[in-house]
Amino acid sequence: MSEDIQAGLAEILEEVAGVSPADATPEKSFTEDLDVDSLSMVEIATEVENKFGVAIPDDELANIKTVGDAITFIQKNRG
Amino acid sequence: MSSIQLRTGAPGARILGFGGYRPRRRVTNDELSQSMETNDEWIQSRVGIAERRWASEDETLVEMAVAAGGKALAAGGLAPDEIDLVILASASLKEPIPGIGPQVAHRLGIPRPGAFDLNAGCAGFCYALEMAGSAIRTGSARNVLVVGAERLTDVIDRGDRSTAVIFADGAGAAVVGPSDDPGIGPVAWGSDGDQYSAIEIVGDGRAIAMAGQAVYRWATTKLTATLEEAMAAAGVTPADIDVFAPHQANLRIIESMHKRLGFPERTVVARDIVTSGNTSAASIPLALSALLESGEAKSGDLALVLGYGAGLTFAGQVLRLP
Numbered sequence: 001m002s003e004d005i006q007a008g009l010a011e012i013l014e015e016v017a018g019v020s021p022a023d024a025t026p027e028k029s030f031t032e033d034l035d036v037d038s039l040s041m042v043e044i045a046t047e048v049e050n051k052f053g054v055a056i057p058d059d060e061l062a063n064i065k066t067v068g069d070a071i072t073f074i075q076k077n078r079g
Numbered sequence: 080m081s082s083i084q085l086r087t088g089a090p091g092a093r094i095l096g097f098g099g100y101r102p103r104r105r106v107t108n109d110e111l112s113q114s115m116e117t118n119d120e121w122i123q124s125r126v127g128i129a130e131r132r133w134a135s136e137d138e139t140l141v142e143m144a145v146a147a148g149g150k151a152l153a154a155g156g157l158a159p160d161e162i163d164l165v166i167l168a169s170a171s172l173k174e175p176i177p178g179i180g181p182q183v184a185h186r187l188g189i190p191r192p193g194a195f196d197l198n199a200g201c202a203g204f205c206y207a208l209e210m211a212g213s214a215i216r217t218g219s220a221r222n223v224l225v226v227g228a229e230r231l232t233d234v235i236d237r238g239d240r241s242t243a244v245i246f247a248d249g250a251g252a253a254v255v256g257p258s259d260d261p262g263i264g265p266v267a268w269g270s271d272g273d274q275y276s277a278i279e280i281v282g283d284g285r286a287i288a289m290a291g292q293a294v295y296r297w298a299t300t301k302l303t304a305t306l307e308e309a310m311a312a313a314g315v316t317p318a319d320i321d322v323f324a325p326h327q328a329n330l331r332i333i334e335s336m337h338k339r340l341g342f343p344e345r346t347v348v349a350r351d352i353v354t355s356g357n358t359s360a361a362s363i364p365l366a367l368s369a370l371l372e373s374g375e376a377k378s379g380d381l382a383l384v385l386g387y388g389a390g391l392t393f394a395g396q397v398l399r400l401p
Contacts, residue, residue, distance in 0.1 A: 037124065038291065039291070039331055043299070043335075046299070046300055058296070
């Protein structure tokens with residue numbers, strides 16, 4: 001289950017921010033390790049909402065620091 | 080009992096001419112990086128701005144508005160006494176009393192027009208354009224001068240890199256007159272007042288604070304529908320649009336909207352933000368005047384415009400360029 005989410009998230013990261021799928025592992029920080037800036041995070045959030053059917057409010061987005069945080073959020077909130 | 084009679088207006092309204100005023104002083108990213116922690120690469124990658132204009136002391140809101148308005152009158156081929164309404168869109172007046180519309184009109188030699196200020200944030204120009212067109216169609220005015228003028232450097236903290244690299248100064252104007260063939264399409268407008276605090280002047284320093292991520296998300300997800308509504312209301316499709324000139328807030332928002340709407344290759348996209356920064360209510364007339372001056376846009380072209388900003392407010396129209 002979390003592998004599917006990780007793969008889907010990796011596709012989004014590649015599309016929005018040019019991150020290689022091999023680099024999109026749970027321990028990676030979006031801003032520190034993957035060089036994703038704050039506006040690209042918004043685009044990733046929008047794509048995640050569309051792809052996984054979850055809602056990511058702005059205050060929740062601020063708490064998503066790593067790929068693993070995003071996977072956990074999607075797992076918890078996906079219907 | 081006698082009934083109240085109404086005036087007869089024109090069937091439509093169109094823009095007769097644009098004019099702009101850009102402050103003398105260019106401020107580069109390198110200059111900003113000397114006074115705050117930022118650099119050219121950081122600014123260009125986040126907002127797409129290479130340089131912006133900051134007004135000097137003598138380039139007041141009134142002076143810039145008069146300069147832009149005078150150029151628009153000349154471009155439209157109208158004498159000052161042919162204008163009977165002046166709408167001054169601005170969100171950066173330091174003092175709200177008095178509004179500056181009447182003074183700008185007076186300075187331009189427009190005799191005793193209806194004149195007022197309009198604050199719809201960065202959507203001000205498009206809101207004012209709709210009011211101008213409505214006034215002409217209802218017979219309240221024959222010709223209208225619309226001016227967007229901003230000195231946002233008066234309301235930013237010059238050490239705050241989240242706003243100081245973005246906001247800038249300038250004025251843009253349009254003269255609007257009657258026409259049988261409509262040159263200003265129906266407005267698609269609205270507001271999201273629940274997000275009032277996303278862009279607001281706060282603190283002892285009375286400086287703009289902006290929730291950048293929230294505004295970016297709002298602009299790139301919610302406003303596509305407004306652009307589509309403006310085109311549908313005017314009876315056109317993206318394939319008909321010659322020029323796309325949204326408010327110059329952030330190059331990445333412009334590119335995102337452009338991508339989502341699916342315009343043809345030939346559609347010219349306004350990217351005046353690169354050299355002008357975000358001039359709020361002045362950005363759309365400044366961008367359109369620049370495209371007309373450079374020849375990238377031509378008289379008769381169909382332009383899609385969209386203003387959006389503090390409030391939050393938004394308004395879009397399809398225009399025939401003069």
